[in-house]
Amino acid sequence: MSRVKHRRAWSLALALQSKRRALARLLLFGSLLALAVPRPVSDRVPLGEQQIVETANRQVCVHTLLENEVQEAKIKRSLVLARELGAATIVQFFPWAYYEPQRGRFSWDGADRIISHANRQGLRVIARLGLVPEWARPNGADKPTTLNYLPAESFDDFARYAAAFARRYAESVAAVIIWNEPNLSFEWGYRLVDPGAYVRLLRAAYGQIKAANSNMLVLAGALAPTLEGAGSAAGLNELDYLTAMYQDGAREIFDALAIHTYGFRDAPAAEPAPQRLNFRRAELLRDIMVAHGDADKRVFVTESGWNDHPRWSGAVRPSRRTAYTIQAFEFVAANWTWLENLCVWALRFPADLLSHPDNFTLVSADFKRKPIYYALQDYARGWERSETPWLPPPVAG
Amino acid sequence: MAAAARRRLKLASAARSAILAFAIAGALAIVVLSRRSAPPDVKSAFPAGEIVIGVDASFPPFALDNGERIEGLDIDLASALARELELPIRFENIGFYALHDALISGRVDMLVSALRVDPARMDDLRYTQSYFDNGLVVVGTRDTAQADAEAPAKARIAFEYASSADAEIRAWEVDGQWITMLPYELPEFALDAARLGLADGAVVDATTLRLYLRARSEWTPRYEYITHEPYAIALRIDRAEAWRLVDGALDALKESGELVTIIDSWL
Secondary structure, three states: OOHHHHHHHHHHHHHHOOOOHHHHHHHHHHHHHHHHOOOOOOOOOOOOOOOOOOOOOOOEEEEEOOOOOOOHHHHHHHHHHHHHHOOOEEEEEEEHHHHOOEOOEOOOHHHHHHHHHHHHOOOEEEEEEEOOOHHHOOOOOOOOOOOOOOOHHHHHHHHHHHHHHHHHOOOOOOEEEEOOOOOEOHHHOOOOOOHHHHHHHHHHHHHHHHHHOOOOEEEEEEEOOOOOOOOOOOEOOHHHHHHHHHHOOHHHHOOEEEEEEEOOOOOOOOOOEOOEOOOOHHHHHHHHHHHOOOOOOEEEEEEEEOOOOOOOOOOOOHHHHHHHHHHHHHHHHHHOOOEEEEEEEOOOOOOOOOOHHHHHOOEOOOOOEOHHHHHHHHHHOOOOOOOOOOEOOOOOO | OHHHHHHHHHHHHHHHHHHHHHHHHHHHHHHHHHHHHOOOOHHHHOOOOOEEEEEOOEEOOOEEEOOOOEEOHHHHHHHHHHHHHOOOEEEEEOOHHHHHHHHHOOOOOEEEEEEEOOHHHOOOEEEEEEEEEOOEEEEEOOOHHHOOOOOOOOEEEEEEOOOHHHHHHHHHHHHHOOEEEEEEOOHHHHHHHHHOOOOOEEEEEHHHHHHHHHOOOOOOOEEEEOOOOEEEEEEEOOOHHHHHHHHHHHHHHHHHOHHHHHHHHHO
16 A cells, blocks of 8 residues: 555544544554554666667577566666676566466566566567466375476466467567476476477467467477487487477477577587587487478577586586687577577576586676676677686696 | 361462472473484384485586496495485485475485585475585695785685686685785696695685595695585475484494595595
8 A cells, every 4th residue: 555545544534533433543543553564665676778788799698587586676687787798688487377376367567577677678588488377287185296287278278378478578578488398307297298298288379379469489399408218207308309299280380499408518519419418409409390391490599508517517617618608609600590599598596506507607696797707798799808817737847 | 277277278289289280291391301302213204114315416426327326425425324224225316406306295305415505495405414515625835814915925826717716716806905816727727836836825615625635645735614515415394303313324424434434435
């Protein structure tokens, strides 16, 4: 309740006096009580002046993670860092469970806040949609389900959410990604993965999104790089999964493919192979698209990067991570004519996870920019890069 | 007389009531205290008759799947704990992102996976005491703490470029301005610089230092922790009995020296 409304209640109570003294007392007491109860101080942060992203390479993109950021000032600060980096595009997650907590009752405040700040920073937004509200999944005590468990009977509910999102943000969001890494059991609610079911979900979402906003790009896939074979409890490799999607008729129901490709320990130019996880594995997915008549479709790499944790077996040293990241951008600019964006996972986490995932970020949770941030900024903005920032190996004198 | 007798009777009755109440309270206290001090029961703490361990086996030398089996410090530690508790053990190799879900959903009994204690997870998890501290250490042959701003030469500190040591040292520079920073491409180069006297000290994580020293037993530098990253075992918050057993077993491994032996065999 606003301060003005409290004042009105106060005046009204005084005016009633003798005739309705009891009611007046009640109102007076109520008003005093309401005034005494501390009200939350608004933490709204001004959007500020309209900004433009200064960049020499519009393919540079970062994945942000602002959906769990409580303070609006931190949302804005993260997006300022994305703009200053020279990233013209961001990928951001918009969890269904947050914005439709009850069936048909949307609550867009959190999404509005992120998107309005992103747009004010001049950033193009690609929205990743997923995460199932409790009301849309079975959740009995005998069979608890995770937030990634989407039963087939809720596909239309998800499609309605996606359509409502596409309608509301018609002017401010460029594309939506339908689900995240459905080829992993973990991301498919700890069930055996099912390309056919994903295609049915995609079909439901595509139809409703296009009916709501025909200009919204619908991105499919966002498949995780993995070597899992058919029947694995953990998932299915993305090459077989994409092939199965085409066999189930997915070609007509997405506008572009979202790809996740990580370098792991390989250099960006290392040759791809079906049994190897590396950066150019994305080319194998592209080959599958071409083989199924989708050569004209664009590709967005919506997650990519190298990790520099000192202990994780999938990581490289920080110096190499920096070099590989820049080389990857140079490589795609020269070779991947079909690529729209290369998005680095991730700009920043709202809180440290205290393990190797923290070493994918460009900025720490407490907003310290890592050396890789500056290196990528130099590349994105076309600035001259400094010389090698480390000393030669020490030699005994 | 009658009134006096009634008064005495009343007092006696009140005294009896007080004694009774005191006795009941005492009995309750004894029951509660005896329950608290009773040793936890292994069978009820692990009703399946085995301990299922969740581990991310992509983290050498703590845990690594070498294609044939999982091995590492965490594997040896978990096995030693199971021996203490006289229970069979089974490992589930789970990626980090799904590790905590596996614990909370009951798929595994506990996580032994080079986990740093995370206060943000304490609503769901209960950590044991720490078994290893992988914080940053400053390593040197002279006391770098003596090299303050008044010294004619700044302390020369070597570290790995863009590592957690780099972030820590750059924060010192903002605060103190008494350091000459020597970034190297690899942490081993930073330690080489300290060993060869080209730097007054190096800052690396404890694991890196221990692995480096294993290969260079002739060098016995001084070192001191400057940050702390305690690794601990995590159990679900509602498994207090299991937690007490595991924490007690960890105590026993520390007291017997077996924990040090396990750590020394890998680091």
